[in-house]
Amino acid sequence: MPVDFMYPEYEIARNDSRCIRCRVCERQCANEVHSYEESGNFMLSDESKCVNCHRCVSLCPTRALKIVKSDHCFKENANWNQAAIKEIYKQSGSGGVLLSSMGNPERYPVYWDKMLINASQVTNPSIDPLREPMETKVFLGKKPERIERGPDGSLRNNLTPQLELAMPVMFSAMSYGSISYNAHESLARASRELGIFYNTGEGGLHEDFYQYGENTIVQVASGRFGVHREYLEAGAAIEIKMGQGAKPGIGGHLPGEKIVGDISKTRMIPEGSDAISPAPHHDIYSIEDLRQLVFSLKEATQYKKPVIVKVAAVHNIAAIASGIARSGADIIAIDGFRGGTGAAPTRIRDNVGIPIELALASVDARLRDEGIRNNVSLVAGGSIRNSADVVKAIALGADAVYIATGALLALGCHLCRSCQSGKCNWGIATQRPELVKRLNPDMGFRRLVNLLTAWNHEIKELMGGMGINSIEALKGNRLMLRGTGLNENELGILGISHAGE
Amino acid sequence: MKYVIIGNSTAAVGAIEGIRQMDGSGEITVISNEKYHTYSRPLISYLLQGKTDMERMKYRPADFYEKNGCRTILGKKVIGIRKAVRTVLLDDGSEIPYDRLMTATGSSPFIPGFDGLDSVKCKFTFMTLEDAFSLREALGPDKRVLIIGAGLIGLKCAEGIADHVKGITVVDLSTRILSSILDDSSAAIVQKHIEKTNIAFILGQSVSRFDGQTAYLSGGGKVDFDILVAAVGVRPNVSLISDIGGETDRGIVTDEYMRTSIEGIYAAGDCTESYDVSCGQRRVLALLPNAYRQGECAGINMAGGERKFDRAIPMNAIGFFGLHVITAGSCTGEVYEEKGDGSLKKLFYDDDLLKGYILVRDVEKAGIYTSLIQNRVALGDIDFELICEKPSLMAFSRKYRQQKLGGVV
């Protein structure tokens, strides 16, 4: 008996009275789960290969398919649960680090779901967004301390470069390489249509997408892949990636097999060589070093573009943010521990970092205390799931939010969390041409636009309910939030009262 | 503008539809010595077979003339054209004026002067509805039929009446059936299939003389019969044009705008000869698709438009007792061949061009081959190996596909 035998996690439930043997499931599953048995005219399935991505389920024309969790089980044990046991088997077989993708799926508290939003009654009447103007536009960047005037009394423009967003949501960094060309095109086109920004991630910018530069944030990460002058010039802002919520403290590794064709060209590294992003930037060991990079990038782009510094939410995030706010950066992006990734060591993804809600609240409070809140804008990311999360984040002090997983879901991602296999059946996290073409950007971009247009309506409705008519007036307005089921400490950090108080 | 069309069949309908694309109001007069609403000539055999009826045989709906504003003069024959005064003369003595005239007079069965033919009482040709009606009268379960000619018309006639007679013998001078469109191997397959019925062939022989109900063959044998059908061939009806000095050869000669050599007179259909692009020669292509396209082209030009028809090739789709055969072009050049059980595919190519093909049984997508011949597509520009295997658009360039599948064609 093979000692590391593991019963498959899912079963393919095929309703034979519905199956018409069209073999669509067979053609669409890159994991080769389904096959057709000519002799008996029936469909076979090998559930051991199934990653539960729902591609076959979604395309089966007769709804003959569903994927169910296998009820095969180990003897019940609250401590040694199934996953824990299986991981031991896996590692004792392979000797390797466990890899997984997307955000931390474990049962840590989701603070968004423990906060409730206020609404006006009688006094301070609510506002109907369909009838009255409602501003969702925001500007990201350093805000001047005071109005300056020239000797003749005229207003002097002392504004540093700003990013103008039609709504307080942006697509966060996902590199070309970790996601497909068509996914990038969808994000880029949607950003332009929506008047917001998407982010190149650390893989450089494909030459086809320079045309979307006005809606692009170009990232500079520790590997410095694809970074050159035109690249920096191409974007509307530059983001220095110090860390990522899904894997704080470690770098990235895109295996050589994925460094092919345009990807190698865009990253400026030879085909087939591994793209390794070191854990730290080798030239940054202090805030002063960071300041140097911030200003080198500003110098390189004639001080025309705001610089963002992206960090993972970790234990002493408030102090770190305070340092960054003094480094000359215009915007700080904080990525919570639920943030997605194309590939991360499971242990790190599931055990390192802190929730974005707490990080955001403490950073906002700290910067206010220190009187430097206007030095920077704050962008919160790491599992923003809907418009209510956006409103809560802003009330906690964010200027805007970053979404990634939400955007991928709109593009068809079913969160099967097997991006690392490179066989994404939805054409998103893959570079195999026959899979990449499953994401038609004409459809993808439309879905992203739909999603955020809907969110924008909801944001306006929620704000109107509170009697607030601009994002600016909601920002950091923690009186609009109440906690439920939270202890004193949590309420204290979030800076909100308990419901009923 | 006064348009006059002589003939009321395929080419005539093509011309009416062509004229009406350009000119909605000009007066159109259609004259034919057949007295029926325009009908599909090839269906006369299906009519005898019981697979269609008079109503369904109508080549265009009952309101066709009305909708297209046509005056019809049916059951009258045109006996002459007075080109100087631009009129046509009818057999009832009346005269019809025209500004533009088209002859779509088709062809007539040709009967060689067999010895003793006069002694045969029950004899027919197979060309018109009237022919079919009179033949039908003569049929009966105990009748023996002799058909001279194993060409398209003879065999279609045989198929049409097989169920209604005792037996049929088909005699042809050629050593294979359908000699004008098939080669030996394909003809053999079709022959074998037809022979499963009550039809027998005597090939490589002709009738040397008749004596009442007996035909004596050139090979020495004889055939007794009750009904004789002569289907040895047809001759284009060119006399109206040749009589007034218009250029004719085997058929009426036209240019690619379907103009005859006489000012104001056009011709289309079986009465003309065409330039066959598959072999580069002029020949009579007595085929319905050809007749329609010539007629339409003539109509457009008669009404002041400009349209060329320079894509004529022989092409035939025929079926006998469920076996389908499609052929097009000329059987010359190198051959690609695939043989199956009772099926056959032969492609003929030369000079980087597909020249012709023969498909027996599996005929799907044959039109892709036809278009290669008709449009003279350079084989070097497509995946020839793939297209030999199966006719497909995959064999063409991406750009071609984009044009055809992504644009209006």
Added chain:
Amino acid sequence: MKRVYVNEKWCLGCRLCEYNCAFANTGERNMALALRNLEISPRIRIEEGSDICFAVSCRHCEEPLCVKGCITGALSIEDGIIMVDEDKCVSCYTCILSCPYGAVSPSEHGAVQKCELCVKNRSGAPACVAGCPNGAIVYEER
């Protein structure tokens, strides 16, 4: 006039279009009922090569060779759509001989079949397009 247009860049070769076409033309209300144990004979067909695939159905040509060649008048143009009159067709296959795209095919019920843009069936608009998961075929004015 709206037609079905194909963009091979996005075709996945999943063949859903073929099945949706076959289903729409059965007239049944349930696909499983209609197509179980049936070898389908759709009017739109996928051509598949090593790294490319695309759907082919009638182009509804402005100069339809099938209509011009039809020996019985069974094919006609109605508001730009090329239609088959099953009663008139005698399955001579002259249209198959004529169509440069291979869009007309034999059928089991005596007459030829071809895409009629679903105007005669319950679907009302092309079922292949409605079911294409990737926008590889569209129904629009061009």
